[in-house]
Amino acid sequence: MNAPDPLTRPAAASPRWHPAPLLRTLGPAFGTLLAPTPLPAVHWVARSDVLAAELGLVDWLASDDALPLLAGNALPPQGEPFASVYSGHQFGQWAGQLGDGRALQLGELDTLAGVQELQLKGAGLTPYSRMGDGRAVLRSSIREFLCSEAMHALGIPTTRALSVIGSPAPVRREGIETAAVVARVAPSFIRFGHVEHFAHTARDVAALRTLVDAVIDRFYPDCRDAPQPVLALLTQVSLRTARLLADWQAVGFCHGVMNTDNMSILGLTIDYGPFGFLDAFDPMHICNHTDQQGRYAFARQPSVAFWNLHALAHGLLPLMPGPQDAAIATMKDAMEPYKPAFADAMLERFRAKLGLTTAQDGDADLADDLLRLMAQDRADHTITWRALGRFSTAADAPNAAVRDQFIDRAGFDAWAQRYHARLQAEASIDADRQARMDRVNPKFVLRNHLAESAIQAARNGDFTETRRLLKVVQAPYDEHPDAPAAYAALPPDWAHHLEVSCSS
Incomplete structure (x- = not known):
């Protein structure tokens, strides 16, 4: 060498x-x-x-x-x-x-x-x-x-x-x-974790203030004019984190190791370790086999993010004036917008995934009931949502592309009748709706087995698959007629045995 x-x-x-x-x-x-x-x-x-x-x-x-x-x-x-x-x-x-x-x-x-x-x-x-x-x-x-x-x-x-x-x-x-x-x-x-370090490990309040001031001045300048800039910062980070988690949940992304040192102060996805995209929809899917207790299971990600925001708030606490009990209460209030922001962002994303252009009562139930059917039958997350874009409101349309993703056909048919009525209520046009849905329901995600195939080839000195896969995932909503059919197909049997851990 x-x-x-x-x-x-x-x-x-x-x-x-x-x-x-x-x-x-x-x-x-x-x-x-x-x-x-x-x-x-x-x-x-x-x-x-x-x-x-x-x-x-x-x-x-x-x-x-x-x-x-x-x-x-x-x-x-x-x-x-x-x-x-x-x-x-x-x-x-x-x-x-x-x-x-x-x-x-x-x-x-x-x-x-x-x-x-x-x-x-x-x-x-x-x-x-x-x-x-x-x-x-x-x-x-x-x-x-x-x-x-x-x-x-x-x-x-x-x-x-x-x-x-x-x-x-x-x-x-x-x-x-x-x-x-x-x-x-x-x-x-x-x-x-940078905030936590100076609050708890170094116990350096001056450095903590320097850090927070720099973050506000560079990335959150609007917080500087707030009555309490630290509280304003906490609220803004909470809102960004809420929207980020809604993005993850909507596309079926599992981070795998949502430690506080892996949470970005800017609301970015950071530190790709044992991540995974859902194949079969399983709300309690654990993508990191190191996570034996399932702390970071897919459905738990939003609540874990809120827990992490509490840890951030505790790290910011030394910068708060007045008695500690009062400061803790005001910081809890500053984080509280996370909950409605996440719920609103989640509903907004599911309306888009369903192709809806108006907001009506019952939309959340419509989305939740589809997810329950998907979980019951372990329907493929990406394929099912993409296929739903081909749903036809024509009389007696079989809608086989999406219907065939479910074992419980009667259950899907009952849901489809409600969906059909909801689309008619806003005079939805099939072609226009499909175009909209195809812009939010990807055809391609980086499934573990696709990455694994690229890795195995790379280990033998062949980087062609890595580069080809890159081009597809950089345009995940496009059809890519020249891409291998396997990129958008159900995972092969051997993919179910793949395990991803924190080792890297």
């Missing part, structure tokens, strides 16, 4: 770097300056040309400078890579100090999409690696790369992925795997 090249700084032609990411500018208490650890024989696995175009980095990504920098084998033209410290609750238990154990923020970039942080995941040991090695493996890196871009294409707030780069360097997990690095992009990677 070739030794990695020593770290060099690439030419400063592009992109435009800021001297330091936001957290780095706040002081030494927020993390550690250190260089990435180079990898040998690095090579491209895949790149997101879509993201590169959105950022204005197409030419740079194709240049000779991009590969070594995004692999962690070169340094940015200015500034220093930085690993941040945070804490958090993991599976409901306080875990104490955590931090960027295998991630390094290279810096901030001026892009067509505004200022963005560029972070490398898998770039080597940091002071926060604990018992880890600071590396990521090819398997999990491909999954995160594909899902980051798939979620964005689904219209769900998320961190993004610019590239995944491989290396033959061995990494031990359950067995020996090979190393990889994902280049992640977001306006910020600040988490609930």
Whole structure:
């Protein structure tokens, strides 16, 4: 195996770097300056040309400078890579100090999409690696790369992925795997856990205030003029989180490890570990086999998010004036909008998925009853919703495409009569409704078995499937007539035995 090249700084032609990411500018208490650890024989696995175009980095990504920098084998033209410290609750238990154990923020970039942080995941040991090695493996890196871009294409707030780069360097997990690095992009990677760290682990109220002031000034400026900016921030984060969770539930996305250190202060989907999209609809589906108690089961995600907001509020408590009991009560009030916001967002998304253009009493029951039928018969989540877009209001239409997804045909027929009446009540036109529904009910999601097939090919040095799958999931509502039929079909039998854990 070739030794990695020593770290060099690439030419400063592009992109435009800021001297330091936001957290780095706040002081030494927020993390550690250190260089990435180079990898040998690095090579491209895949790149997101879509993201590169959105950022204005197409030419740079194709240049000779991009590969070594995004692999962690070169340094940015200015500034220093930085690993941040945070804490958090993991599976409901306080875990104490955590931090960027295998991630390094290279810096901030001026892009067509505004200022963005560029972070490398898998770039080597940091002071926060604990018992880890600071590396990521090819398997999990491909999954995160594909899902980051798939979620964005689904219209769900998320961190993004610019590239995944491989290396033959061995990494031990359950067995020996090979190393990889994902280049992640977001306006910020600040988490609930950053707030918790300075409130509970470091017990540094001055640093906590510095952090919260910076978050408000950069990302929530409207909160600055509120009577109590901290409360206003908590409310705004709660509202963003509510809408994010409605997005997840509507598309059947299971995060798998909703620890407070995996919750974004910006309401983004962050840290793709043991995630999964529902195949058969099962409200209590657990996508992370490490989660033996089912804390993060699909149906529990909205309540877990609210629990995490309580943890965030507790972290903000030292900044509140007055007696603690009164402060706790006002913070609970500040979070309370989460509940109606989630319910409203969920109903809005289900009306869209049903193709409805007006709001009428009984819409929530109509959606819930369809979900009960899907759960009873374990109907495929993605296929069923997409097929519902082909529902015809013509007399005696068989509607086989969606009806055939159910074992209980009589149960579906009874529901379909109610749906037919609801569509007639707003004079719905079939063709127009199908077009609308096809824009919110994807034909393609990143099913576990599709990702697994791409990973197995990549392990043999063939990245064709990863790149082909990327193009499809980046346009999940399109028909893609040239894509393999299996991409939109029921999963094969072997897919039911796939297990995904926190190991990466």
